[in-house]
Amino acid sequence: MRTKIKDILTSEQVDYSVNLKGWVRSFRNNQFIALNDGSIIHNIQVVINPETTDESLLKSIQTGAALSIEGTVIASQGKGQTVEVVANSVTLLGECNPEEFPLQAKNRPSLEYLREIAHLRFRTNVFGAVFRVRHSIAYAIHKFFNDKGFVYLHTPIVTASDAEGAGEMFRVTTLPFDNPPRLENGEIDFTEDFFGKSTNLTVSGQLEAELAAMAFGEVYTFGPTFRAENSNTTRHLAEFWMVEPEVAFNDLEDNMNLAESFIQYIIKHVLDNNMEDLKFLDERLINEEKQKPANERSEMGLLEKLQFVIDNQFERITYTQAIEILLQSKPYQKKQFKYDVAWGIDLQSEHERFLVEKHFKKPVIVTDYPKDIKAFYMRLNDDGKTVAAMDILAPGIGEIVGGSQREERLDHLTKRMAEMDIPTAEMYWYLDSRRFGTAPHAGFGLGFERMVLFITGMTNIRDVIPFPRTPKNAAF
């Protein structure tokens, strides 16, 4: 029966036998093995007697090797740790050639280099911490919604809808790409394709979630999402995970309250359950920021920031108020913004960053955007110019949540779709929800990896997903 290193290190007990299995992080003095099994960020010190250990076995205890160890947990005889394991026997499970294994204890591989060996980077402290936290966030999401009585809805990965307008899509087809069947006018004949129509990978599960919300009341999706945009930034992936709650009878205010309590719940869960990893990530961030000039360093440490977010309410302003604040801001008056500010523009990154990082210094919820810069399904406000949308902007990340109250009035919805050239005929299944017992409802989408970025303090989204899919990169 294997004992996890986490259980040994978090227990005060000594003088009991254990079987440990894990991977060697370092081997000092031919006598001290730092062993890690991924259950906790810390290693356990295993002490062996070099006199009584077979010489070829001794040589095989190299960084990265997998070992099984029978031994006894004792109070440490040396400084630096409270308990250690004295080995009775050591078994080599898998050797690790040190001339080829890149993760040697004293190497300082960059995050960029580790990204190129993403299949091995789990064996480092940084990525161990990041992916344990990622798991914990995913668990907290399910727990939050489950405890509130939401139904977890699996929306399709392959969709036929091309009307959502959420960016470029990956096509799904079994047609031969070198010689597809064609119609008389030369266009590709998708009636011969697998699904009998043109299909692609989902860009959002929202429209389907709305249908289920109109039956269960409260649902959420949590699944992979795909965008074929040629985006090369620290906060975009071609394949990412998105959480999309959708709630019948909620208005915009209810929606904001749900989103805010949701984010605070997740952060609290991680603070309560992953403090060892967070402490390590906090120190990592401090060290990384030492490289930066003083004026670019963040004002708060990671732990401080997370505590701040759960202790303080998010700032809530309308789009119109946001524009006014920007027009009166120093950077605007000194002409330091690259993009002009006027009512009707889409807020640019520099504008969002000013509001969040300089003006309010906390997460900000911006509501009631002009209808022309938002999606067709958002509910038209009484002013006829704005829609009941809300974006949550987070320091260092930008938009982490985008949501709205949905347009439940059939006539308003079809009018808006016509204005935006969205074909209503093939969206009959969506419009049916407004024909048969329509009701006010609202929901939002949260970018899961952006949440992981925010909580771990990592700065590149490729470092918070196990196998990142980005333009020109789908290795492993």
Added chain:
RNA sequence: UCUUCCUUAGCUCAGUUGGUUAGAGCACCUGACUGUUAAUCAGGGGGUCGCUGGUUCAAGUCCAGCAGGGAGAGCCA
């Protein structure tokens, strides 16, 4: 996709106004030591300077193209 920067040993990086056999630290190998804490000490091996072409008596260094990567931006979650 645009702007900009980068690519030299397994890793992290130096490399002068273009000028002899291209360097360091760590890793690795050999030996020593044995209660160490990214162990330490001594010695050793290791490079088609991203690729292709050009300028030049001479290119890691200058120029062009290509590839890969980073940081911004756009699009968005």
